[in-house]
Amino acid sequence: MATETEDAHDDGHHLPAVEDWPRGFGEASWWPFVTALGGAGIYIGAALYLMAVGDRNIVGPMVGPGVLVGSIGLFLVGIYGWMYHAFVTHFWERGADEHSANKLRWGMLAFLGSEIATFSAGFTYFFFIRSQDAWAEIASDLPTLLGSLVIINTAILIVSSVTLHFAHGAIRRDDRGRFLGWLAVTLLLGIVFIGGQVYEYYEFIIHEEFTLTSGLFGSAFYGLTGLHGLHVSMGAVLLAIVFVRALAGQYSADRHVSVTTASMYWHFVDAVWIFLVVALYVGAAVGA
Numbered sequence: 001m002a003t004e005t006e007d008a009h010d011d012g013h014h015l016p017a018v019e020d021w022p023r024g025f026g027e028a029s030w031w032p033f034v035t036a037l038g039g040a041g042i043y044i045g046a047a048l049y050l051m052a053v054g055d056r057n058i059v060g061p062m063v064g065p066g067v068l069v070g071s072i073g074l075f076l077v078g079i080y081g082w083m084y085h086a087f088v089t090h091f092w093e094r095g096a097d098e099h100s101a102n103k104l105r106w107g108m109l110a111f112l113g114s115e116i117a118t119f120s121a122g123f124t125y126f127f128f129i130r131s132q133d134a135w136a137e138i139a140s141d142l143p144t145l146l147g148s149l150v151i152i153n154t155a156i157l158i159v160s161s162v163t164l165h166f167a168h169g170a171i172r173r174d175d176r177g178r179f180l181g182w183l184a185v186t187l188l189l190g191i192v193f194i195g196g197q198v199y200e201y202y203e204f205i206i207h208e209e210f211t212l213t214s215g216l217f218g219s220a221f222y223g224l225t226g227l228h229g230l231h232v233s234m235g236a237v238l239l240a241i242v243f244v245r246a247l248a249g250q251y252s253a254d255r256h257v258s259v260t261t262a263s264m265y266w267h268f269v270d271a272v273w274i275f276l277v278v279a280l281y282v283g284a285a286v287g288a
Contacts (some may be wrong), residue, residue: 029081029082029085031078031081031082031084031085032078032082033078034074034077034078034081034082035075035078035079035082036078037071037074037078038071038072038073038074038075038076038077038078039071039075040071041067041068041070041071041074041075042068042071042072042075042230044067044071045064045065045066045067045068045069045070045071046064046068046212046223047064048063048064048067048068049064049065049068049212050064050212050213051064052064053213072230072233075230075234076233076234076237079234079237079238080237080241083237083238083241083258084241105257105260105261105264107261108261108264108265109264111265112264112265112268115231115268118227119224119227119228119272122220122223122224122227123224123275123279125220125223126220126224126279126280127279129216129217129220130283141214141215142210142217142284143204143208143210144285145221145280145281145284145285146281146282146284146285149196149199149200149203150200150277150281152196153193153196153197153200154273154274154277156189156192156193156196157189157190157193157232157270157273158270158274159189160185160186160189160190160193160266160270161266161267161270163182163185163186163189164182164183164186164239164263164266164267165263166178166182167179167181167182167183167186167259168256168259168260168263170182171246171251171252171253171256171259172253172256173253174252174253176246176249176251176252179246179251180243180246180247183239183242183243183246184243186239186266187236187239187240187243190232190235190236190239190266191236193232194229194232194233194236197225197229197232201222217284220280221280224276224280225276225280228269228272228273228276231269231272232269232273235262235265235266235269238262238265238266239262239266242258242259242262245258
């Protein structure tokens with residue numbers, strides 16, 4: 001009898017989107033915990049990296065980067081599973097009423113509110129550094145931050161917001177062809193932006209010897225730009241999920257709430273990047 005009850009309770013759900021774990025919590029999911037574990041590991045990896053530099057060498061030099069890379073992977077896997085659970089499983093069995101859509105929109109707004117608080121903490125740290133009397137000396141040792149690469153990368157991200165707006169408008173008109181086209185362009189631009197940021201890090205670290213441990217500004221620069229790069233990567237994962245679902249025909253003029261929420265997130269990271277460029281790149285150039 002217990003076996004039959006358990007089988008009925010399972011309702012045919014399988015990994016990677018178990019919809020009742022732990023038992024007795026209805027539609028609970030363990031993917032948010034996986035995501036949170038990956039996010040915490042990113043900070044732990046950064047701390048271990050700092051513990052490996054200098055004269056003390058408390059841990060090995062590769063421990064921090066290893067934990068950091070693994071945690072980023074775990075974070076992205078958690079985001080994928082979370083979004084898969086929230087939006088993909090049993091999609092066609094769900095209603096398309098406005099009340100359910102509004103709950104998801106408000107959920108995204110609440111999430112973005114927490115993201116604003118996270119970035120605000122980083123910017124507060126930077127503005128504190130910027131206000132110090134020693135800023136002139138700090139700025140004199142900085143490499144040229146405001147170059148053609150950051151300008152091109154910024155233009156790419158701004159254009160990606162425009163193309164995503166066109167994609168969103170197309171699906172609201174039930175124009176699936178234009179929707180797929182604009183969405184593909186947006187995803188491609190996001191990937192190019194991530195590649196541009198990786199290349200910028202390579203130039204700064206290898207050629208300019210400007211690293212996370214290059215004083216107070218180094219920690220602020222890589223902390224904020226790295227946090228933003230992680231969010232863009234997460235946004236690219238969301239857009240990729242939306243794109244795959246779009247190829248499967250899972251969107252229409254009446255069913256596109258996940259397109260709306262993904263668009264809200266993408267426009268948010270674009271706005272944060274513009275503010276970050278003004279504060280970090282332009283601010284440092286003006287100070288120098």
